[in-house]
Amino acid sequence: MKIICIGRNYIDHAKELNNPVPKEPVFFMKPETSLLLRNRPFFYPEFSQDIHHELEVVVRISKVGKHIQKEFAKNYYEEIGLGIDFTARDLQAAAKAKGLPWEIAKAFDNAAPLGKFLPKTHFTDLKNFDFSLKINSEIRQEGNSRDMIFDIDTIIAYISQFVSLKMGDLIYTGTPAGVGPVSIGDRLQGFIGEEEMFNFQVK
Secondary structure (H helix, E strand, C coil): CCEEEEECCEHHHHHHCCCCCCCCCEEEEECHHHEECCCCCECCCCCCCCEEECEEEEEEECCCECCCCHHHHHHHEEEEEEEECCEEHHHHHHHHHCCCCCHHHCCCCCCEEEEEEEEHHHCCCCCCCEEEEEECCEEEEEEEHHHECCCHHHHHHHHCCCCCECCCCEEECCCCCCCEECCCCCEEEEEECCEEEEEEEEC
């Protein structure tokens, strides 16, 4: 199982970080050890002073595929979920300044909390559903899948030209605007529409 993350997939988020808007999907990977499941607490790591939340729609791949054409991409997933792409922003900035890769800021243990999944049949339109993040009961991020620069099927088709997809692989599809720091004691709740998808604490 692998975790594939899409960067800069919402125009407003790219702008808030002063990044150019991509012309094709940008992706990187996290290891399986980044997963944080079943609403277990996220323990703030000692190596960073600036951990940021990035709320993301997550797709779980349901069958093996490579070189998938966009029109067939819908056949390769059955469920949609919600997760967090935690980023050590201070480590990321230091790596970027040196022109180095920045997996150290993205791929650390428990950097990918993952909530429950909903079947595709739950959604009236996969290109138009709301999702949000509350921290301590206050909304911090809100997004809608229509605002993705690259929709789910486009992402799957693009990634599969380079990396074979297998059952159970997870694709984190990018974050909308509103990313920011978390602190010890914070409680994070993620929602698709009114459905709570995760609820965990930072310790």
